[in-house]
Amino acid sequence: MKKLKYFLALSLVVLLASGCEMVAHYETTISSNKNVTQRIIIAVDNEMIEGMLSMENMDEDNTSYTEEEKWNMVDSMFEEEGNFDYEGFIKERYETAEGLKGYQYTRELGNIDALTGDVINFTLNDGTSDESYVMFQKRGNNYFTEFDAGEPFDTSDTEGYDIDYDVKYIVNLPTKAISNNATEVSENGKTLTWDLTQDIGTISYEFAFSNNTVMYIIIGILVVCAIVAFVLLNKKKKN
Numbered sequence: 001m002k003k004l005k006y007f008l009a010l011s012l013v014v015l016l017a018s019g020c021e022m023v024a025h026y027e028t029t030i031s032s033n034k035n036v037t038q039r040i041i042i043a044v045d046n047e048m049i050e051g052m053l054s055m056e057n058m059d060e061d062n063t064s065y066t067e068e069e070k071w072n073m074v075d076s077m078f079e080e081e082g083n084f085d086y087e088g089f090i091k092e093r094y095e096t097a098e099g100l101k102g103y104q105y106t107r108e109l110g111n112i113d114a115l116t117g118d119v120i121n122f123t124l125n126d127g128t129s130d131e132s133y134v135m136f137q138k139r140g141n142n143y144f145t146e147f148d149a150g151e152p153f154d155t156s157d158t159e160g161y162d163i164d165y166d167v168k169y170i171v172n173l174p175t176k177a178i179s180n181n182a183t184e185v186s187e188n189g190k191t192l193t194w195d196l197t198q199d200i201g202t203i204s205y206e207f208a209f210s211n212n213t214v215m216y217i218i219i220g221i222l223v224v225c226a227i228v229a230f231v232l233l234n235k236k237k238k239n
Contacts, residue, residue: 021045021164023100024153024196026124028135032174034209036109036135043094043102049073074101112136112143122147124169124196124203139206142178146204153197167196173207180205 027039049070089105117134136143153167176189181204184193
């Protein structure tokens with residue numbers, strides 16, 4: 001969170017009442033094969049970028065800029081804070097149809113069981129590498145986590161400006177969550193979202209992987225029944 005705050009502070013001199021959007025998403029995805037992936041997205045909209053270009057070049061407000069010029073400005077923003085490099089993460093450009101530009105950082109953490117232990121020490125730490133951290137505890141067949149969300153993202157420095165802060169922690173699960181304290185839950189119960197601009201205290205959720213054993217048994221029984229029925233039908237026809 002510290003790096004994000006530094007990054008946004010660089011842009012305060014060009015904020016206008018007309019509104020800007022700033023995005024920071026911290027995302028954990030757990031696949032059905034138990035693989036865990038982390039992703040961090042940090043981006044700002046074209047209005048912010050163009051405002052900084054205007055300030056830097058002392059241009060008029062209606063000056064048009066090329067995509068290359070905009071990306072050069074984004075790169076210079078990130079370079080101010082050590083290029084936002086995260087150890088072990090793959091860095092890629094991030095861009096949306098709505099005009100957001102920035103970077104996403106992705107890292108594969110491996111099997112969830114390697115991240116499971118007795119004491120959870122995972123935090124939203126801007127991707128700092130710690131190979132020994134524990135993200136989950138086991139409760140029978142369920143995986144559970146609860147950790148400190150940290151202080152809410154501080155927007156007090158820009159009060160009075162029309163700024164849309166989209167600062168969230170997002171979890172994508174392979175199955176519907178058994179329990180959670182998310183500020184938003186998707187309709188299928190698999191995507192949990194916490195608004196980090198709110199004082200949420202802790203982040204917690206619990207889930208289990210699908211148990212396909214019963215389904216496989218039922219399928220096996222149906223196949224056997226079908227084979228037996230086919231054999232009996234053929235015998236009847238021959239008789």
